Amino acid sequence: MTFAINREENILRFTIKRPEIRNAINHEVIDGLEKLVSTVHNDSTIQFVVITGEGDEAFCSGGDLSIFHGLHTAHEAFPMLDRMASVLYNVATLPVPVIALVNGHAVGGGCEIATACDFRLVSSKAKAGFIQGSLAITSGWGGGTYLLEKLARQDIAMHMLCESKPYAADALLEKGWATQVYDGDKEQALQSFLIEMTQVEASVHRAYKQMLIRKWIGQNLLGQIKEEVKNCSLLWEAEEHHKAVQKFLSRKK
Numbered sequence: 742m743t744f745a746i747n748r749e750e751n752i753l754r755f756t757i758k759r760p761e762i763r764n765a766i767n768h769e770v771i772d773g774l775e776k777l778v779s780t781v782h783n784d785s786t787i788q789f790v791v792i793t794g795e796g797d798e799a800f801c802s803g804g805d806l807s808i809f810h811g812l813h814t815a816h817e818a819f820p821m822l823d824r825m826a827s828v829l830y831n832v833a834t835l836p837v838p839v840i841a842l843v844n845g846h847a848v849g850g851g852c853e854i855a856t857a858c859d860f861r862l863v864s865s866k867a868k869a870g871f872i873q874g875s876l877a878i879t880s881g882w883g884g885g886t887y888l889l890e891k892l893a894r895q896d897i898a899m900h901m902l903c904e905s906k907p908y909a910a911d912a913l914l915e916k917g918w919a920t921q922v923y924d925g926d927k928e929q930a931l932q933s934f935l936i937e938m939t940q941v942e943a944s945v946h947r948a949y950k951q952m953l954i955r956k957w958i959g960q961n962l963l964g965q966i967k968e969e970v971k972n973c974s975l976l977w978e979a980e981e982h983h984k985a986v987q988k989f990l991s992r993k994k
C-alpha cells in the first residue's frame with residue numbers, strides 16, 4: 742500500500758508511503774486522499790487532519806513522473822490533473838483544520854498539496870517550491886490558485902510561481918508560506934502545535950473553517966482551479982514539457 746490512514750485520538754493522519762521515490766503521487770495515493778475525505782465527513786469526532794510523507798527526505802515530490810510521463814496530449818493529461826485538483830479541493834475544504842507536516846522536500850505537486858492545507862509545519866531541513874515552470878508547465882492541481890489566495894503578498898506569490906525553484910525553510914517562513922519551521926523531530930513539532938490549538942474547542946475550529954469555505958464558495962475558488970487545470974493541460978502537451986521530464990528521468994547521478 743502506498744499510503745496509510747491512521748487515527749490517533751481525534752487526529753486523522755494521512756501518510757504517503759513511497760520514500761524511495763520521494764513520496765511521488767500515483768493513482769493509489771489519489772484514491773487514498775479520496776478515502777481520507779470521506780472518512781472525515783463521516784465522523785464528527787475528528788478534530789484535525791495531518792498530511793505527511795514517510796521518511797526524512799521528502800514530504801512529496803509531486804506527480805510520479807515515471808507514470809504521468811505516459812500522458813502525452815492535453816486530452817490525456819486533463820483527467821489526471823482534474824481528478825487530483827478535485828480531490829485536493831475536497832481536502833482543502835474539509836470541515837476541520839488540515840495540517841501539512843512538511844517533513845522533507847515538497848516540490849511540484851507536493852508543494853501544491855501542502856499549499857492546499859490550512860497550516861504548514863516545515864522541517865528546517867526541507868525545501869519547497871513550485872518547480873513546475875522548470876518542466877515547462879504551471880501548477881495544475883489548484884496549487885497556484887491556493888498560493889495566490891493564501892499569501893498576504895501577491896508579488897511574493899507570483900515570484901514563487903514564476904521563479905519555479907525550491908526555497909529553504911527560513912525563506913519559506915519569511916515569504917509567509919510556512920506557518921512554522923521546526924528543528925528535529927516532526928512528532929514533537931506536531932505535538933507542540935496541537936497543544937496550543939486544542940486550548941480552543943473543536944466546534945470553534947469547525948466554525949472558522951466554515952467561514953473560510955463560505956469565502957471560497959463566494960469567490961468561486963473551484964472555478965478558478967478548473968481554469969488552472971485546463972491551462973496546465975494545454976502546456977502539458979508541448980514538446981518542451983516532455984523533453985524536460987525525459988531529462989529528469991534519464992539524468993545520471
Ligand SMILES: CCCC(=O)SCCNC(=O)CCNC(=O)[C@H](O)C(C)(C)COP(=O)(O)OP(=O)(O)OC[C@H]1O[C@@H](n2cnc3c(N)ncnc32)[C@H](O)[C@@H]1OP(=O)(O)O
Nearest residue numbers: 761762763765798802803804805806807846848849850851
Ligand atoms: C503532475 C503534477 C505536477 C507535478 O508534480 S510535476 C512533478 C514535479 N516533480 C519533479 O520534477 C520531481 C523533482 N524531484 C526532485 O527534484 C528530487 O527528486 C527531490 C524531490 C528534490 C529529492 O531529491 P533527492 O533526495 O536528491 O532524491 P533523488 O532526486 O535522487 O530521487 C530519488 C529517486 O526518486 C525518484 N523521483 C523523485 N521524484 C520523483 C517524481 N516526482 N516522480 C518519479 N520519480 C521521482 C528519482 O528519479 C530517484 O530515482 P532513482 O533512485 O534514480 O531510481
